[in-house]
Amino acid sequence: xxxxxxxxxxxxxxxxxxxxxxxxxxxxxxxxxxxxxxxxxxxxxxxxxxxxxxxxxxxxxxxxxxxxxxxxxxxxxxxxxxxxxxxxxxxxxxxxxxxxxxxxxxxxxxxxxxxxxxxxxxxxxxxxxxxxxxxxxxxxxxxxxxxxxxxxxxxxx
Amino acid sequence: xxxxxxxxxxxxxxxxxxxxxxxxxxxxxxxxxxxxxxxxxxxxxxxxxxxxxxxxxxxxxxxxxxxxxxxxxxxxxxxxxxxxxxxxxxxxxxxxxxxxxxxxxxxxxxxxxxxxxxxxxxxxxxxxxxxxxxxxxxxxxxxxxxxxxxxxxxxxxxxxxxxxxxxxxxxxxxxxxxxxxxxxxxxxxxxxxxxxxxxxxxxxxxxxxxxxxxxxxxxxxxxxxxxxxxxxxxxxxxxxxxxxxxxxxxxxxxxxxxxxxxxxxxxxxxxxxxxxxxxxx
Numbered sequence: 070x071x072x073x074x075x076x077x078x079x080x081x082x083x084x085x086x087x088x089x090x091x092x093x094x095x096x097x098x099x100x101x102x103x104x105x106x107x108x109x110x111x112x113x114x115x116x117x118x119x120x121x122x123x124x125x126x127x128x129x130x131x132x133x134x135x136x137x138x139x140x141x142x143x144x145x146x147x148x149x150x151x152x153x154x155x156x157x158x159x160x161x162x163x164x165x166x167x168x169x170x171x172x173x174x175x176x177x178x179x180x181x182x183x184x185x186x187x188x189x190x191x192x193x194x195x196x197x198x199x200x201x202x203x204x205x206x207x208x209x210x211x212x213x214x215x216x217x218x219x220x221x222x223x224x225x226x
Numbered sequence: 227x228x229x230x231x232x233x234x235x236x237x238x239x240x241x242x243x244x245x246x247x248x249x250x251x252x253x254x255x256x257x258x259x260x261x262x263x264x265x266x267x268x269x270x271x272x273x274x275x276x277x278x279x280x281x282x283x284x285x286x287x288x289x290x291x292x293x294x295x296x297x298x299x300x301x302x303x304x305x306x307x308x309x310x311x312x313x314x315x316x317x318x319x320x321x322x323x324x325x326x327x328x329x330x331x332x333x334x335x336x337x338x339x340x341x342x343x344x345x346x347x348x349x350x351x352x353x354x355x356x357x358x359x360x361x362x363x364x365x366x367x368x369x370x371x372x373x374x375x376x377x378x379x380x381x382x383x384x385x386x387x388x389x390x391x392x393x394x395x396x397x398x399x400x401x402x403x404x405x406x407x408x409x410x411x412x413x414x415x416x417x418x419x420x421x422x423x424x425x426x427x428x429x430x431x432x433x434x435x436x437x438x439x440x441x442x443x444x445x446x447x448x449x450x451x452x453x454x455x456x457x458x459x460x461x462x463x464x465x466x467x468x469x470x471x472x473x474x475x476x477x478x479x480x481x482x483x484x485x486x487x488x489x490x491x492x493x494x495x496x497x498x499x500x501x502x503x504x505x506x507x
Contacts, residue, residue: 126329128265
């Protein structure tokens with residue numbers, strides 16, 4: 070089946086098996102390997118992408134379901150060689166260690182900031198409750214989101 | 227490969243798609259349970275009817291007497307709906323506490339029902355509200371079934387192979403309600419036990435009617451008649467009156483032969499308290 074999606078701002082039309090998972094479509098067909106396969110059952114959040122402005126786990130969606138939709142992966146946050154504010158904040162605050170959870174974690178935070186530019190601690194924690202990190206202990210991640218909010222406003226973004 | 231995926235956009239396209247359904251065809255809504263089942267059970271020759279883009283299934287409608295929820299309304303949509311918050315606060319709470327942000331953005335109320343997991347969080351709420359379930363078949367015929375007749379066991383419903391849930395209909399009332407759950411961590415909880423209570427209070431806050439359902443202590447939610455009886459006639463503020471023995475008896479009756487009963491008796495005492503505290507908020 071032909072599916073048409075906008076991935077990271079670019080239109081993609083491709084003949085694929087619509088019953089494959091969105092995660093496999095992104096990784097195998099589009100070579101966007103930023104989304105990671107962790108638990109394969111929607112619990113760990115490593116495969117999180119943004120679908121129509123909402124964070125979703127791409128292991129629990131079929132490729133056919135996103136026909137006509139808009140997807141942002143971690144590869145899409147960088148613009149003209151410059152990282153997104155939230156990515157810079159993660160690096161500066163040491164919110165990344167092994168990096169396996171980072172694409173999903175960052176996209177969950179990004180989806181939150183897209184609908185709520187000034188989240189509270191509790192709102193941040195709720196946004197990432199479906200993203201498991203075994204290195205940083207989450208505090209630095211929450212700090213990074215606050216830092217991105219402050220940076221965003223001082224840089225006029 | 228061309229014919230293994232149908233994505234109807236309207237109810238008309240949906241009933242026509244149901245005509246082509248065979249025993250390898252799965253009805254897909256949000257996908258949060260079914261996609262995992264495909265991988266776990268190594269199902270690769272599947273066919274899919276994806277109902278998530280049927281426009282008519284995506285709305286919450288309020289009429290004079292009813293709340294009509296489309297089967298593909300997501301947990302996030304339920305959680306944020308003013309209609310649900312105002313009329314069925316237990317359902318708002320159940321949706322709020324289900325899964326993670328990512329799961330709630332996809333998981334649907336129709337899927338939660340059709341999947342009929344014993345721990346499904348919206349199910350005890352729909353039992354307490356005695357919801358009517360609207361069902362469409364491949365001949366474009368509609369039937370309505372009570373939710374407690376629809377679900378018959380774990381993963382078992384009275385849906386025929388060519389049928390799909392289209393709407394969940396709740397009667398409006400001036401009852402108040404609440405939902406609580408217990409699991410092994412604070413968030414992203416698969417309920418070990420959950421509970422919905424719906425009450426009618428008189429002007430002095432005395433409980434006139436109580437409907438309480440406990441989930442995950444059996445194959446489908448059970449009515450907590452012993453607890454209900456204890457509460458009727460009592461003032462809602464003084465409900466910390468000792469319910470312990472009633473709750474323990476209720477769990478004993480529900481799962482007399484399960485080793486988890488010892489844990490669940492204790493857990494349910496706090497659970498019912500949480501549920502009742504939630505009423506005030």
